[in-house]
Amino acid sequence: MPDQVEESSSPARDTPAPLADLATITTRPSNRRRFLAEASALATFLAGCMRSKPEHEHEHEHGDTTSSAAKVAEHSPQNPDSRTDTALRHAMPASSSTPSTRGGGNIAFHRFDPVLPPVSSSRTTRLHFTAREVPIRVREDTVVAAWTFEGDIPGPIVHVRQGDTVEFTLTNAGSIPHSMDFHAAQLDPKVAFRSVLPGQSLSFTYKPKYSGVFLYHCGTAPVLMHMGSGMFGALVVDPLTPLRRAKEFVLVQNEFYLGSPHEGVAPFDYVKMLATLPDLFAFNGRPSQYQTAPIHVKRGDLVRFYVANAGPTHPCAFHIVGEQFDTVYLGAPPGSAIHGVQTFDVAAGGGMIFEMQADIPGEFVFVNHAFGHGQKGAIGVLVVEE
Ligand SMILES: [Cu+2]
Secondary structure, three states: OOOOOOOOOOHHHHOOOOHHHHHHHHOOOHHHHHHHHHHHHEEEEEHHHHHHHHHHHHHHHHHHHHHHHHHHHHHHHOOOOOOOOOOOOOOOEEEEHHHOOOOOOOEEEEOOOOOOOOOOOOOEEEEEEEEEEEEEEEOOEEEEEEEEOEEEEEOOOEEEEEEEEEEEEEEEEOOOOOOOEOOOOOOOHHOOOOOOOOOOOOEEEEEEOOEEEEEOOOOOOOHHHHHHHHOOOEEEEOOOOOOOOEEEEEEEEEEEEEOOEEEEEEEHHHHHHHHHHOEEEEEOOOHHHHHHHHEEEOOEEEEEEEEEEEEEEEEEEEOOOOEEEEEEOOOOOOOEEEEEEOOOEEEOOOOEEEEEOOOOOEEEEEEEOOOHHOOOOEEEEEOOOO
């Protein structure tokens, strides 16, 4: 059956497109050039908007996101293009503060569990994610106005096999448009990854062609703002012949660009995202959380880290102090393996698999060895118990 897309609100324009047609569209160079040109123009346009407005006007926009979304719906009921629909037709807020992210002073901190969940025995995985704008405590002293999948940064870790069927539905419970872009999928982004208006849903189906660890993220324009505000996660695809048994962990690196807190909640700041000098970094959404509460394995374990980098901008020079990676899979495992590696960069928007044999007991710091970034929170501890 060909991969397909459905939207709950406008069935008339959602005739499923054959996969062959979608592949033709996505690989045509002229389309790619046009997309890049449009994206560049969009970024320039938005940067100009943000910089030309005094701060009090941004404050006004924050409180008006619901009505702005309503205006999008009014002028674009079919919402045809996730990369040009939202931002060009209403003023995008320069911060992530929305009505539902306010008043987060009592939100509790929780450690994000890095353990890879088991793969399902079914060859079909049904995912129904809800896009939510919520306050999240990312450090004891920091609550952020997050845009999320399923209410957390990152979104849920998904684990499937190469060639499985992924049936995905996104429901938007937020106040502005959101969308979903799976790097494990090969689909026409203008169809499958387009924006979903508040209160609406969109479904699509795909089969991951390659094994590996893949990012997923909101692709609504400007993507920088939506990814930078927390809308990302990781999907692990096992090869058909499973890799060796190991203790498996998923680490998703991201950057935090924060504005001044209001009522205890710090919004993500779009102008700071454009300047690309982050306040904080994290593995799995909380700076330094695995220093405070390390990851534990036993001597003799094979340890496998699936490292995905949500950026939105900087790479992750992944390294473990006092250890070496026996194997790094640059692409789809079990191919693309290199051996005896000290450090390897995971690009923003990329994912790689790192393996080490835990044959020495001790406390091993895993870190983004670009130390200005490790120091800001992309750091943790792996404890190898005797
Ligand atoms: Cu979004």
